[in-house]
Amino acid sequence: MADTSRTWTAALLVIGDEILSGRTQDKNVAQVAAWLNVQGIRLKEVRVVADDEAAIVEAVNILRARNDYLFTTGGIGPTHDDITVDAIAAALGVDVVIHPDARAILERYYETRGGLNDARLRMARVPAGADLIPNRMSGAPGIKIGNVFIMAGVPSITAGMLDALTGTLEGGLPVLSATVGCWVPESEIADLLRQTERDHEGVAIGSYPFFREGRVGANFVIRSTDAAQLETCSAALAAGLAATGREAVPGGI
Amino acid sequence: MADTSRTWTAALLVIGDEILSGRTQDKNVAQVAAWLNVQGIRLKEVRVVADDEAAIVEAVNILRARNDYLFTTGGIGPTHDDITVDAIAAALGVDVVIHPDARAILERYYETRGGLNDARLRMARVPAGADLIPNRMSGAPGIKIGNVFIMAGVPSITAGMLDALTGTLEGGLPVLSATVGCWVPESEIADLLRQTERDHEGVAIGSYPFFREGRVGANFVIRSTDAAQLETCSAALAAGLAATGREAVPGGI
Numbered sequence: 001m002a003d004t005s006r007t008w009t010a011a012l013l014v015i016g017d018e019i020l021s022g023r024t025q026d027k028n029v030a031q032v033a034a035w036l037n038v039q040g041i042r043l044k045e046v047r048v049v050a051d052d053e054a055a056i057v058e059a060v061n062i063l064r065a066r067n068d069y070l071f072t073t074g075g076i077g078p079t080h081d082d083i084t085v086d087a088i089a090a091a092l093g094v095d096v097v098i099h100p101d102a103r104a105i106l107e108r109y110y111e112t113r114g115g116l117n118d119a120r121l122r123m124a125r126v127p128a129g130a131d132l133i134p135n136r137m138s139g140a141p142g143i144k145i146g147n148v149f150i151m152a153g154v155p156s157i158t159a160g161m162l163d164a165l166t167g168t169l170e171g172g173l174p175v176l177s178a179t180v181g182c183w184v185p186e187s188e189i190a191d192l193l194r195q196t197e198r199d200h201e202g203v204a205i206g207s208y209p210f211f212r213e214g215r216v217g218a219n220f221v222i223r224s225t226d227a228a229q230l231e232t233c234s235a236a237l238a239a240g241l242a243a244t245g246r247e248a249v250p251g252g253i
Numbered sequence: 254m255a256d257t258s259r260t261w262t263a264a265l266l267v268i269g270d271e272i273l274s275g276r277t278q279d280k281n282v283a284q285v286a287a288w289l290n291v292q293g294i295r296l297k298e299v300r301v302v303a304d305d306e307a308a309i310v311e312a313v314n315i316l317r318a319r320n321d322y323l324f325t326t327g328g329i330g331p332t333h334d335d336i337t338v339d340a341i342a343a344a345l346g347v348d349v350v351i352h353p354d355a356r357a358i359l360e361r362y363y364e365t366r367g368g369l370n371d372a373r374l375r376m377a378r379v380p381a382g383a384d385l386i387p388n389r390m391s392g393a394p395g396i397k398i399g400n401v402f403i404m405a406g407v408p409s410i411t412a413g414m415l416d417a418l419t420g421t422l423e424g425g426l427p428v429l430s431a432t433v434g435c436w437v438p439e440s441e442i443a444d445l446l447r448q449t450e451r452d453h454e455g456v457a458i459g460s461y462p463f464f465r466e467g468r469v470g471a472n473f474v475i476r477s478t479d480a481a482q483l484e485t486c487s488a489a490l491a492a493g494l495a496a497t498g499r500e501a502v503p504g505g506i
Contacts, residue, residue, distance in 0.1 A: 017459050020296045021428070022286030023474060026279065029301065033275030043273045045308065046301035048282065055298065078440035079460040080447035119443030154462070175274070187331035190372030194333035206270050207332040209407070221276060
């Protein structure tokens with residue numbers, strides 16, 4: 001049973017010069033966010049920092065202290081610019097050690113791929129006291145230490161690590177959502193949105209306008225942990241739109 | 254002339270529940286990062302927070318203090334969930350006022366679109382003392398106050414606001430980059446990468462592995478503000494790869 005008496009929160013720290021330079025479009029924020037929601041954990045904040053030890057240490061120590069979980073992506077490969085493990089060990093005040101199971105995994109993985117050299121062995125280094133997160137994709141595991149989960153930056157590998165963690169973290173109730181779309185400028189029905197949110201305890205309504213096919217419209221996303229409230233609120237919003245002569249599109253446009 | 258004696262930095266604060274819920278894939282980090290680089294300004298850090306006043310205030314006050322510029326995206330529309338202006342005014346300790354020019358812009362824009370109602374007038378609200386950032390797309394302007402630039406969340410509108418700001422901000426030398434690709438596991442040439450970076454002052458090399466067409470490879474991105482150093486370093490890396498019998502692909506794979 002999910003613990004409904006509290007909200008579980010997480011932060012995500014994306015580590016990588018390639019995101020800050022604009023070279024690479026991040027895909028991990030959206031996939032980690034969606035995965036966390038299914039686990040009943042709210043993503044409260046995201047930070048993106050460079051491959052810079054001081055920046056990583058600062059973010060890790062703030063984010064792990066004020067959230068139930070901290071996830072990081074990026075910087076755990078075999079090359080000189082992969083400094084995440086060292087930085088997180090520094091943040092935690094522990095040494096970096098070779099994890100014997102990680103070494104064994106890498107030895108097996110590279111047995112038919114040219115053997116385990118010094119660079120590849122770097123991927124067996126973990127903050128002292130850490131456990132491993134399995135990685136079916138490419139050998140090198142992720143790392144779990146305390147409430148910090150250290151994952152790869154390549155989105156397909158991150159996805160495999162999230163999959164390995166599914167169902168292992170304590171969470172609360174997932175946030176449910178429903179979408180109602182309407183071909184209306186959001187500024188014409190702002191009062192309706194505000195009042196509908198006020199009338200429904202524990203429900204949040206987000207308004208996401210768009211311009212498509214030469215017309216303006218918006219999707220209204222209703223969020224709640226309570227399925228009945230969600231349904232009542234969605235129906236009230238649709239009825240409110242209908243009362244102004246507009247058609248509500250269930251599921252959004 | 255660009256001031257070459259210092260580095261100009263910026264932070265980006267992305268504001269919006271829709272990013273943290275995983276519903277919307279952020280596109281502003283990459284576009285703001287790329288635009289900043291052309292202005293000679295380094296994007297040092299990014300944060301994503303919810304539509305939550307306390308979270309926005311905390312991030313704004315830290316990020317504007319330690320960077321030359323702070324950009325925000327999201328939360329400046331007409332609906333109840335758009336709280337960015339109020340939160341930033343609170344962070345700066347100033348009142349929120351109606352900007353007369355913004356009001357005039359909105360009156361003109363909505364003249365043929367149903368008129369200026371209370372919700373639409375919300376988009377003329379600014380922290381006291383602010384200037385406007387033109388928005389050719391949808392009427393409602395962005396806002397500049399001190400070193401804080403408040404922009405829309407919809408990427409096409411953000412792009413228009415960035416365009417309006419082009420060339421107006423003081424910066425230094427843009428970071429130049431060159432890419433060398435190679436069909437090689439990065440872990441086989443980690444020493445070459447590290448040594449090549451060490452041999453070239455002021456140059457950073459990032460290694461970005463991929464798995465494509467059934468083979469592993471990597472792109473090596475060399476970054477420097479010095480065009481000659483960039484070229485020398487790229488050539489040295491290509492020569493180093495050739496010396497191990499591998500083909501370097503200029504421009505990347």
